[in-house]
Amino acid sequence: MDDIRDEVLDQLKHMQFLIDENQLDDAKKIFLTLHDFEQATIFVNLNATHRHALIKILSDQELADVFDDIDEEPKKIIGLLEELSPKRASHILNLMYTDNVADILSVMEIEELATYLSLMPKDDAEELRQLINYEDQTAGALLATEYLAIEPDCTIGEALQRVKQEANNAETIYYVYVVDDTEKLVGVVSLRDLLTNPDDYLLKTITNTRIISVHPADDQEDVAKMMRDYDFLALPVTDVFNHMIGIITIDDIVDVMDEEAISDYSGLAGVNVDQGTINPFLAAAKRLPWLITLLFLGMSTASLISHYETLVAKASVLAVFISLITGTAGNAGTQSLAVAVRGIALDEEKSMLKMIFTEILIGLLIGTITGLTIFIIVGIWQANWLLGFIIGISMMAAITVANVAGALIPLGMNKIGVDPAVASGPFISTLSDLTSVLIYFSIAQIFLSNFMNHH
């Protein structure tokens, strides 16, 4: 795989060389033989001078294709647009696919946005203004308006003609959307079906009217799930009256899946893992807020233990098992948290009560086995079966509580509309430190008198 990336690097150097040598025709010719992704990678990685030369020799449409494939933060793309004259930048934005443009415009300063939109044809500007309003992470934020809509009374031959005409503008030509004269979506025809049926048939005779569509406000995760299940290459987006608004293509869904996977992983770790090659100071600054927050939560555990300081002074052996109990309970809590977050994401129609009941049962099972194990180990090791009993029973209770908390917290967050994926392993283990210590020392206190006699 790496050789291909290296190949892109070679092409980049070759482009620099050709530009330096002023062989601009060759530079253009070679650049245009590259795949869109490679063009975009080279465009972004050239220095400003070389890029400026490249910008000069490419047409607006060619530049729009490059910008369509730049896989960088919108802010960075805005910076690249600013290397062009406002008029040209506006024209390029107008030639790009609307979903990509909306991504960029939605993070733009208001004055700059107004400038670019004012330089576009009124209708296009109006369309973009609407797209910008869709909330991030919804179907609306992913939709492109470049789709093929054809009336049901066309013949297949006519439809194929339209496909050929619009092949260079539509974001996908692999589906044709059949739309009636009120703009309502009545069905879908795949290009495969167009090609395998006689040209003189009417489009409506082969239209699949069992429409699978999404609404602009639908969560991008649900859209991704639907596309994964149905194996579609594009999904139509419709309003509540079934009017066609746009399409979402599989390449955007692939990006969504990647984004969601990173965000879930980051949530569980309690750190944004998608920090790229930033410097250690920035990295530390990103990790510290969670750590310091949890430090204060950890302080309540410390202050709880300090209430039992006299107990510890009398029976210092209790200190030996603090980290074992808190650690094991924290591990169990992290497991149950992850299972719950995943369960909620799958939306398995399970009732909250049932999930919690299941986790109580799992917690008791795990707790009993773990507790029994540690009871035997401590009993033998310390030659003190009462101590073993205290540790074992505390372990069992602490694990059960951590297990239930691990499920309850994401379920509760989901209930109040917060994405449960931000509930982190570090959070649940720090929280369960508190409950575990409370359980441990309460139980130890109860048995203290007996215990002191045995020790």
Place this chain on the structure above:
Amino acid sequence: MDDIRDEVLDQLKHMQFLIDENQLDDAKKIFLTLHDFEQATIFVNLNATHRHALIKILSDQELADVFDDIDEEPKKIIGLLEELSPKRASHILNLMYTDNVADILSVMEIEELATYLSLMPKDDAEELRQLINYEDQTAGALLATEYLAIEPDCTIGEALQRVKQEANNAETIYYVYVVDDTEKLVGVVSLRDLLTNPDDYLLKTITNTRIISVHPADDQEDVAKMMRDYDFLALPVTDVFNHMIGIITIDDIVDVMDEEAISDYSGLAGVNVDQGTINPFLAAAKRLPWLITLLFLGMSTASLISHYETLVAKASVLAVFISLITGTAGNAGTQSLAVAVRGIALDEEKSMLKMIFTEILIGLLIGTITGLTIFIIVGIWQANWLLGFIIGISMMAAITVANVAGALIPLGMNKIGVDPAVASGPFISTLSDLTSVLIYFSIAQIFLSNFMNHH
């Protein structure tokens, strides 16, 4: 979104009703209007009697389409195949896409496999035998052999004719692979390009010879990354001599991305989160191995603390801060682990040494700030600045060590060829409990004499 799933349920009930009423023609007609995914969902969820009726009225090709879309464990699909006669099952397997068939056959009992293959045409059986040999999670395990290969000297019109003929067999018709007379891949033409160029042009004039392909042994994660970058709908798989072996389509990559995301998330949590609706006993059995393993690692921490029991007996206040130090260091370690695992997955060409150096620096930064915070808090709270200093400096050292360990462990695993994504948060926090306790009590021991005077 849920209404559509409910709709499938409605269709399922409707199918049951029609079959019960013996309206089999209607049942068949309605079943075939459904999307492939819906057909598969209904097929799997019917009871055996109803499914048997459905099997009777569907043709082999229709059943093959259903089986192609069943999104269940291969073992479950084998069970469904066993409801058919071996001859019919074998024929259906032969009509399915080879990538799906290979998935199923690769987990089949050897006798059953031999039976099915013996009932197939020799060439097809041979092809499948080869596909089964590719290792799981590689490009080979994903490839299908149903692609469109055309010679470069065809005209575009002839190529389009071929596309129409093979449209019902090829897994994708959106790319045509241009292959010379030695079966070598010389380039790719998209259906879009075929449709927008004159019919009498030669295929080779519009062939994109800048081939992006993968080899059968390539890791599926790398294939997914490549498809995500290039936004392709299918990728050719070639051998080292550039002979065309098959294609991998985007729908399989979407499944791979989902699978990889779940596996990374599971790895970090130390539990397989993809356990579906299994019962609490099975769930507990799946979570226990890690927990018990970590319990024993935790025991070494306990036994380390027990070495310092006399120290704790003299200065019981030390017990108060055990969980705060181990917890915070564990949190920092989990963060650095997640960042490292992600960094390795991105293959950012960073050197190992640089990554470790960066984590040491980040650890020192985070450790210093956290240590300073806790120094002030403890100093004020306990009115004991020496104790504050012991806790603060221990915290700093413990965080730095946990941070470095969090990066070192996945890097080391990657070095010896183990997938670093299985390194879990629970593991790193249990391990860092040990190092943190060691650091904490060593430092406390050093300052003990001074400390006792102040206390």
